[in-house]
Amino acid sequence: MPFEALGEDILLRIFCFCDISTILTVSAINKTLRRIALSKQLWLSLVLDPGFRDALDLPPPDREQLECLSTKDLIAVIKNAVIRPCSIWDFEHDESSMSVLTSVSIPLDEDNRDRLQARLLPGARYILLHSTSTTHRRLCMYDVWSARRIWEHLVQVRTMCVVDLVPGCSIARIFFAKSLDYSNPSSPLHVKEVDLNTGASHELFNFSFHSNVFGVTPRAIVGDFLLGILHSDNPKYVLINWRASIFVSLGHADSYSIPKFRSFTVRRHVELIPGHILSTYSLPALCIDPSSDATGGVFRPLAAANRNSHRPCGSTRGSICVHNYDSKYHNAAEAGI
Template sequence: MSIESRVPELVDDILLKILTHCDICTALRASQASWRLYGLAFSREIWLALISDLLRRSFIDLPPQKDLKTLTTQSLIDLVKHVVLGPRTWKTTSTSPSEPSPMRQIILKPSPGSQITWENKPQLLSGSEFLLFQKDEILECWSTTSLQKIWEYTPKHNFYNVTSFTAEMTDDRRGIVMLVGLRIMTDETLVWKNIVELVHLDLETAVSNTLLQERVPDTKHNTGLSHLKVLGDYAVASSKSAQWIAVFKCSTLLKRTFRIRRVLQVSQMSQNEDTATLFPYDLDLIPGHLVMVSNSIEDPSRVFFLKIWSLETLIETPCNDLSIDTMAPSLTVPISLPIPSTYFKINLSSHVSPLRTDSSIMWVLTTTSSFSLVHKYHVSHTRSEPLAIQRVKSWTRIDRSRSFDILCRNSLTISYAGYVSLRWLSNISTPDVASAAIEFPYGGDHTLISAYGGVLAYPEHENIVVDYYE
């Protein structure tokens, strides 16, 4: 065969190699250029490479023993739809939907603790292979494949409580980095103090290493820490009652603490500031940046701001204990409530995009006693270009029942597809979308929806249940 006759075949081989290293959006755009590229872009080889990369980066929740290599091209594409839209069985057009059955259920059986079941807090890590589980003062890591506990966290303190924790997969799914909030008491002072520890767990050896242990400011009423985030080389810690935020760089172990201006809301029954509460705020991380939503100082009952700071800029600040308002944010987006309200909650959830390189999405849910306001943003954070943000969804919904559920929750996480766990499964992606009739135990307060796959994890009868849906 002559070289000339093999040119189309050689070109196809090169194009296939290029497409296997693209993100999904780039591959889809390439498929629109010609029928030839369309055929290549929708070949099984390309989609197996694309989905394998998402699995490596923990964007895909596969049930144990399910192998990507056994799936057809359409089944591989359906996995992406599952991430973007949520499980197919969670959508319904019926006015009285029935509860779907999970396609796979895993039950973990930890030893009984002294706490009642609903106080035990599971966190399913991205990829759904491992689950962190808080029981009494102990934090445990379980494998959903072997159904065994592989690690137990025991701080080096005589008196301590684990108040909160968060974690992310790292090292191509071979490790976990955890940020753990502790309240400890030493024999010398007999006073409770707030501590954060950054811990790395090697999943292949089950050996952990404490990378950092830092004292952080105390919180009122012994509430402990509630706002913990870790992503890439950065971690942050704060609390819903705090007027500070601590920023950590994991690789250098640098720490900076910033003061946050929070508006006091004094009760109408009393003008005593001791009875005042702080207007709510929330924070999250996207790669290289801190995101925070908080009230306007001038008009706190109606206007609030979404602000994004460069974490590198914050951590390299030479001074400690500065007001974060002295640091110029990379972006500021104002958001206004349609009706002023003095009692509401703000929930912010950010997710790195599995579809586009250097891109994330952010959900901002503001809830009052009478309505919910939802905003969804796309954020581009390419290193070579300025940060860019675009609002892609915005709507208001009057739903007093759901508003009450949200206002009663201590915390709320919104999945990439827009699902939240209230008393019932709920979707905030559009104001009129119908969700499956999945009722959660304990009002959904300790039910976790995985960030990308629509997997549920919740405590039940001293067990931890993990449900996978089609």
């Protein structure tokens, strides 16, 4: 008996057990199968299917909203969820797509509503809230999809933080420190690791500078590396490998004038992204071996930061430089822009 002779109700039920690729392939056989493949009931079932949503790491569906959509709109929802749509999606050679707006409300405690700072983390699943009220100062991590508070931590006044989501797992690492405090110059750095599934956390790293450092402004955390500004008589950018407890100074964090335009000043700026250091001034090759003959930036034990002055590396010429680095920072290459 031909497949299409089973009856539309049976074929529709069979299609509901198929993956999207199979449905699209079968729909090209003849008009009867194509008509069944374009039924709203089928595509609504596919959009709501837990296996489909789990595979693409999609948030929980709003069934009431999805039931109001047409078949064409439901297909567009799936198109937008798939990273690389191709020609097999095109039932009617229509390249139009639609956007679905999802609204999530997160209930907050009364103490968290005063002077609240919010930061949506990459991937738009987690949000970091920094409460700076007069009674409580704390960091909170929420799961946006479930509106559930995962983690919270009390912090001191003037605390700033940056977050790194570890690729391939549900782990966040948070680098936080007091940005500037002349009255209490002790400046501890902290790196905490948070399990985003359970909310369990533990400290990976902490280090305190002596009183000659008035504070630290966290700029980035990428893998084993921290980028920050040490506030002292001469503020400096420092790059710290927290796992190896070594550091290198990347130069002064103040402003400098451009020779051809003496009235024009530029503030030095450094950014840390995976595999690269982006700076507005030249940096030499970085070396992890303190005994090396390298004349540029040499990584030193972090304990030396409290004993010696940080010799800055790099020039102040106006430029944008991109420095490639690997995990050992041997001979980091520079590309000037």
